[in-house]
Amino acid sequence: MKSQNDISNQLITWYNNNKQSMPWRDDKNIYHIWLSEIMLQQTQINTVIPYYTQWLKQFPTINDVASASEDDILKLWEGLGYYSRALNFHNACKTIIESYDGEIPKKDFIKLKGVGPYIDAAVRSIGYHDVTPTIDGNVNRVVSRLLCLKKPPQKEHKKIYNFLIQIINPKVPGDFNQAMMDLGRNICKPKKPSCLQCPLSTICKAYKKDSVNQYPMKIKTKKIPNINVAVGIIWKKNNILIAKRKSQGLLPGLWEFPGGKVNHHETSADCVIREIYEETGVTVELKSFITNIKHQYSHFSISLDSFHCIYKSGTPEPRQCTDIKWIKPTDIPKFAFPKANHKFMDHIPINNPWL
Numbered sequence: 001m002k003s004q005n006d007i008s009n010q011l012i013t014w015y016n017n018n019k020q021s022m023p024w025r026d027d028k029n030i031y032h033i034w035l036s037e038i039m040l041q042q043t044q045i046n047t048v049i050p051y052y053t054q055w056l057k058q059f060p061t062i063n064d065v066a067s068a069s070e071d072d073i074l075k076l077w078e079g080l081g082y083y084s085r086a087l088n089f090h091n092a093c094k095t096i097i098e099s100y101d102g103e104i105p106k107k108d109f110i111k112l113k114g115v116g117p118y119i120d121a122a123v124r125s126i127g128y129h130d131v132t133p134t135i136d137g138n139v140n141r142v143v144s145r146l147l148c149l150k151k152p153p154q155k156e157h158k159k160i161y162n163f164l165i166q167i168i169n170p171k172v173p174g175d176f177n178q179a180m181m182d183l184g185r186n187i188c189k190p191k192k193p194s195c196l197q198c199p200l201s202t203i204c205k206a207y208k209k210d211s212v213n214q215y216p217m218k219i220k221t222k223k224i225p226n227i228n229v230a231v232g233i234i235w236k237k238n239n240i241l242i243a244k245r246k247s248q249g250l251l252p253g254l255w256e257f258p259g260g261k262v263n264h265h266e267t268s269a270d271c272v273i274r275e276i277y278e279e280t281g282v283t284v285e286l287k288s289f290i291t292n293i294k295h296q297y298s299h300f301s302i303s304l305d306s307f308h309c310i311y312k313s314g315t316p317e318p319r320q321c322t323d324i325k326w327i328k329p330t331d332i333p334k335f336a337f338p339k340a341n342h343k344f345m346d347h348i349p350i351n352n353p354w355l
């Protein structure tokens with residue numbers, strides 16, 4: 001059996017020879033490290049890179065983030081998903097300016113909005129060289145296979161942490177953590193891991209037992225529910241109505257076309273008229289069906305019908321949203337919309353087809 005030092009050294013050597021080039025790698029600026037780790041949560045590296053670069057161009061400092069409007073923050077994040085990450089980061093930057101003289105607080109870092117144990121460990125180890133392991137889905141998979149863990153990683157957190165704390169390299173804890181994540185992402189992949197190229201194959205129990213595909217053990221997942229949704233493009237002259245979602249819950253703070261969930265025994269057409277009135281206080285006449293799109297979120301999927309509607313009466317008011325606006329269709333790109341709305345935007349003409 002190799003010593004813990006040997007395991008760690010083997011991994012670090014592999015990392016130094018194989019590490020992927022990323023704009024935030026070898027950058028010691030804590031703001032940059034923190035931002036990259038937030039963007040990388042639940043998101044692929046190649047998706048993150050252009051967002052990360054553009055963000056730093058627009059907001060070179062924490063102060064720039066804190067001074068930005070919520071709409072500017074969400075517009076820059078548009079398409080990256082999990083929007084509460086952006087709003088929490090915005091909130092945390094404001095706290096740093098207001099309560100910590102603009103300095104990211106090392107001791108109180110975990111108290112900032114959106115900083116959980118994973119982000120805290122990643123920033124501490126990479127930015128401050130604290131000896132603390134980071135544990136994400138990739139690392140869970142690697143350790144589950146190395147140790148042949150009998151339960152799903154969610155139930156083996158202690159064992160995984162204890163193993164990592166024994167082998168983490170105290171001289172370069174940040175490199176060690178990034179090496180484990182790279183290993184999971186590029187070598188110890190969920191399907192068909194490249195064990196022959198793995199620096200840890202000599203200590204991997206699953207590899208030795210030829211049972212790699214049995215690990216990690218899975219929690220039984222429920223079938224993802226599908227929700228039917230209907231929305232309206234409401235025309236008044238050449239303007240259309242958009243509504244801003246609440247700052248909590250799904251897609252917080254994003255703009256969208258009014259509408260909502262189709263009830264049982266209700267058609268999409270009836271739903272649009274009802275939802276628009278409940279959400280905005282406006283009555284509309286339905287003119288034509290636009291299209292149906294499907295979209296998948298992490299815990300459910302939607303089937304969304306969109307309709308052209310003509311404004312009939314009422315003063316729009318944000319009843320179940322936080323703001324409401326008449327805009328020209330050409331102004332749509334100025335606002336951050338959910339991906340599902342983008343899927344039918346090409347069908348919206350520049351001018352009211354019924355004028």
Ligand code: SF4
Nearest residue numbers: 188195198201204207
């Ligand atoms: S030997 Fe294979 S299963 Fe084991 S850690 Fe390496 S890549 Fe993963």
